Amino acid sequence: MTNILFVGDIVGRPGRDLLKRGLSAISSHHDIDLVIANVENSAAGFGVTPDIARELFEYGVHVMTGGNHTWDKKEIIPYFAKEPRMIRPANFPEGVPGLGRYVARTDNGVSVAVINVMGRVFMNPLDDPFRVVLEQIAAVQGEAALIFVDFHGEATSEKVAMGWHLDGQVAACVGTHTHVQTADERILPKGTAYITDVGMTGAHDSVIGVERAAIIHRFRTGLPQRFETASENPRLNAVVIQADETTGRAVGITRVSLSLQDVETLAVTPVAVR
Ligand code: FE2
Secondary structure, three states: OEEEEEEOOEOHHHHHHHHHHHHHHHHHHOOOOEEEEEOOOOOOOOOOOHHHHHHHHHHOOOEEEOOOOOOOOHHHOOHHHHOOOEOOOOOOOOOOOOOOEEEEEOOOOOEEEEEEEEOOOOOOOOOOHHHHHHHHHHHHEOOEOEEEEEEEOOOHHHHHHHHHHHEOOEOEEEEEOOOOOOOOOEEOOOOOEEEOOOOOEEEOOOEOOEOHHHHHHHHHHOOOOOOOEOOOOEEEEEEEEEEEOOOOEEEEEEEEEEEHHHHHHOOOOOOOOO
């Protein structure tokens, strides 16, 4: 059995600090073989830099995924050529730096393909994620015992549809981007672990990680505002997926939502597997 920890969108320093303080303990607590994290908001809420990526690798993240904010910091663009463990949505146009997949190998020798695709509903137009994800799966089939998909999207309908589209073809399909953890984690009938959104690793007394006053002001006036990353009530949102590398299917998905205090004491709140 292989245990995969997927950490939901890391937002700014409060998110990174949660990993610094607790990731290795969480990993040993859940007997984790592979850590994947969505890092597209890890640099003050907008993008990721090479220095931050190196920092997160040091804390114990093995593979990093992205989304619409992947390119916000220009210095990340050349980094993709050097660091295949950093991936971006596969359905960006051809010629965009980086790849939408990476095949990792756990310490006990299980190869796990990580694939990143992005939705098109209420988001900038990209190539069809439903077709592109199948191409990515075909590219790793035979090479990977387990396949993990991060579907970065806004609309719950599009993400639910992707879960059903991939049921039986991948070990897990998890949603990212909304920064709000959903309570619909389950194993789909053909063995794919699914959740609509893993949530956010960052300050939760905020509006999806941003200082709330500026956001409320923008909603009330329509005027542009400078957004600052919030710092109050940091929480680590993640899922633990238990997958059987002999079948390529998942047997469990457990939602994780930890306060800073929880992270430090490892008081994980498990949720029953359905
Ligand atoms: Fe996003």
